[in-house]
Amino acid sequence: MTFAAGRGVDSAVLSLSVLVLSLVCVLYQLEDPDSGALPTHRMSQDMNNLREMYKTLNKSCFILGASGETGKVLLAEIVTSQLFSKVTLIGRRKLTFEDAMYENVIQEIVDFEQLDDYAPAFQGHDVGFCCLGTTRAKAGVEGFIRVDYDYVLKSAQLAKAGGCTHFNLESSKGANKNSSLLYPKTKGLVEAAIEGLNFDRYSIFRPGVLMCDRQESRPMEWMARKFLVPIAYMFPTSITTPVLVVAKAMVNNVLLSCDKKMELFHNEDIDHLSKLGKTKEK
Ligand SMILES: NC(=O)c1ccc[n+]([C@@H]2O[C@H](COP(=O)([O-])OP(=O)(O)OC[C@H]3O[C@@H](n4cnc5c(N)ncnc54)[C@H](OP(=O)(O)O)[C@@H]3O)[C@@H](O)[C@H]2O)c1
Ligand SMILES: *[C@@H]1O[C@H](CO)[C@@H](O)[C@H](O)[C@H]1NC(C)=O
Ligand SMILES: *[C@@H]1O[C@H](CO)[C@@H](O)[C@H](O)[C@H]1NC(C)=O
Numbered sequence: 298m299t300f301a302a303g304r305g306v307d308s309a310v311l312s313l314s315v316l317v318l319s320l321v322c323v324l325y326q327l328e329d330p331d332s333g334a335l336p337t338h339r340m341s342q343d344m345n346n347l348r349e350m351y352k353t354l355n356k357s358c359f360i361l362g363a364s365g366e367t368g369k370v371l372l373a374e375i376v377t378s379q380l381f382s383k384v385t386l387i388g389r390r391k392l393t394f395e396d397a398m399y400e401n402v403i404q405e406i407v408d409f410e411q412l413d414d415y416a417p418a419f420q421g422h423d424v425g426f427c428c429l430g431t432t433r434a435k436a437g438v439e440g441f442i443r444v445d446y447d448y449v450l451k452s453a454q455l456a457k458a459g460g461c462t463h464f465n466l467e468s469s470k471g472a473n474k475n476s477s478l479l480y481p482k483t484k485g486l487v488e489a490a491i492e493g494l495n496f497d498r499y500s501i502f503r504p505g506v507l508m509c510d511r512q513e514s515r516p517m518e519w520m521a522r523k524f525l526v527p528i529a530y531m532f533p534t535s536i537t538t539p540v541l542v543v544a545k546a547m548v549n550n551v552l553l554s555c556d557k558k559m560e561l562f563h564n565e566d567i568d569h570l571s572k573l574g575k576t577k578e579k
Contacts, residue, residue, distance in 0.1 A: 299321050307512060333455045343574075344540070344549065344573050345574065347552040347574075348380065348574075351551070356380070356381050356382065356383075356423040356424060357381060357383045357384075357385070357422045357424070358375065358381045358383070358385070358386050358422055358424040358425065358426065359418075359419070359424075359425050359426070359456070359461075360372055360384070360387070360426045360427075360524060361383075361387050361425070361426065361428065361429045361449075361452055362427065362430065362467075363386040363388060363428070363430035364390070365428050365429070365430070366511055367428040367544060368428035369412055370509075370540045370541050370543075370544040371426060371543070371544040371548070372384075372386070372399075372402070373544075374547075374548045376398050376399060376402065378548055380548070380551070383401075383403065383422075384402050385402075385403040385418070386402060386403070386404045387407055387415075387418050387452070388405075388406065389407065389409060390406065391404055391406055392404065405418035409444075409451075412448070412451045412452065412455060412574070413455075415455075416458070416459065419455035419458070419459040419461070420459035420460065421458070421459060422461050423460065423461065423462055423463065424463045424551060425452075425453070425461045425463070426467075426547060427449055427453070427454045427465065427467060429445070429448060429452070429461065430444060430445050430449075431445065434482070434517075442479075442490065445484065446483050446486060446490075449466070449487050450487055451497050453466075453494055454494060457494045457495075461496065462496065462497040462498060463496065463497065463499075463548075464491065464494075464496045464498070464499050464500070465500045465502065465511065465547050466483045466487075466500070466501050466502065466503050467543060468487070468504045469481070469484045469503055469505050469548075470504060470505045470536075470563070471484075471503075472484035472485040472488055472501075472503055473485040474486045488501050492559055495558070496558070497558065498555055499558060499559045499560070500547075500555075500559075500560050500562065501507060501552055501559070501561045501565075502543060502546065502547060502562045502567055503561065503562065503563055503564065504538035504542075504545070504567055505534070505536045505538045505564045506518075506521065506522065506525060506536055506537045506538070507538060507539075507540050507543070508522060508529060508537050508538065508539040509539070509540040522537075527539050534564045534565045534567075535564075538567060538568075540570040541571075542568060543571075544571075545570070545571035545572075546562065546567040546568075546571040549570050549571065550562070550570050553573075
C-alpha cells in the first residue's frame, strides 16, 4: 500500500467513524425520553401470582387484527397464557388454525363497512385488543384512514357500548394528531378519539418499526427491516420493536393494576413490560 493510498484510506475511515458516531448520537436521542416511567414497585410484583389470580376472574377478551403480524403473535400469547376464559376474534374473514390450542377460540366475521349491524359481536368482552391497520401503499389515503381511523374507532365505540372496560390499542411511535403527515396524524387522531370514549382503562402502545417475518411482500419495509437489523441489535428500543415484544407487553400489562384511565407506552416501556415476570427485575 502506498503512502498516498494509505492517507486516502485513513480519511475514509475517519469520515466513516464520524458518520457512525453521529448515527449513534442520533439513536441515543431517539431512545424514548420517558424510559423507566413505569413505577418500579409494579415491576417487582410477582407476575405468576398475578397470572393465577387473573385466571380466576373469568374474563373475556376480543382481538381485532388477529390475522396480522402482531395480532397472530398476540393471539398465540393469549391462548397459551390461558388468562381468559373466552377469546373472540373479530375480523373480516375466518381464520384456520392447525394447533389444537386454538380450538376454543371464537370467531366473529364482520363487515367493517356495516359495523353497526355486528354490534352483538362486540358485546360482553371485558378486555379488547386492537392490532388492526393497513398501509397507504396497500389501501390508498382514503382506505388507510378508513381502516386505521374509522374501523378502529367504530370498533372501540361498539366495544365500549358492549361493556368492555379495558381497551388496548396498538398505535405507533411518532403518533401525533398535530402532525402534517398522514400516518402519525391518523394514529394520533384515533388515539385521541378513543380516549374520548372514556373506557375505565385505556392502554396505548406505540411500538417502533415492527420486526417480524412478514408474509406479504412490502419491498420498502423489507429493505428497511434488513437495514435496521444491526441497529435493532445494538439499540433494541431506538427504532424497532419485535412483534413478540408488543404482544408480551400487552398481555403482561393486563395483569398489572392501573390507577389511571389512560396509559401510554413508548417503545422503551413496551420493552420493559414485555420482560416482566421473565427474569427477576431489580
Ligand atoms: N408495520 C410497522 O412497522 C408498524 C410500526 C408501528 C405500528 N404499526 C401499527 O401496528 C398495527 C399492527 O400492525 P401489523 O403490521 O401487525 O398489522 P398487519 O400485519 O398489517 O395486519 C393488519 C390486520 O388488520 C386487518 N385489516 C387490514 N385491512 C383491513 C380491512 N380493510 N378490513 C378489515 N381488516 C383489515 C388485517 O386483516 P386481513 O388479514 O384480513 O387482511 C390484519 O388482521 C397497525 O395499526 C400498524 O399501523 C405498524
Ligand atoms: C364465566 O363467564 C362466562 C361468560 O363469559 C359465564 O357464562 C360463566 O358462567 C362464568 N363462570 C364463572 C365460574 O363465573
Ligand atoms: C397539539 O396541539 C395542541 C394545540 O396547539 C397542543 O395543546 C397539544 O399539546 C399538541 N399535541 C401534541 C401531541 O403535539
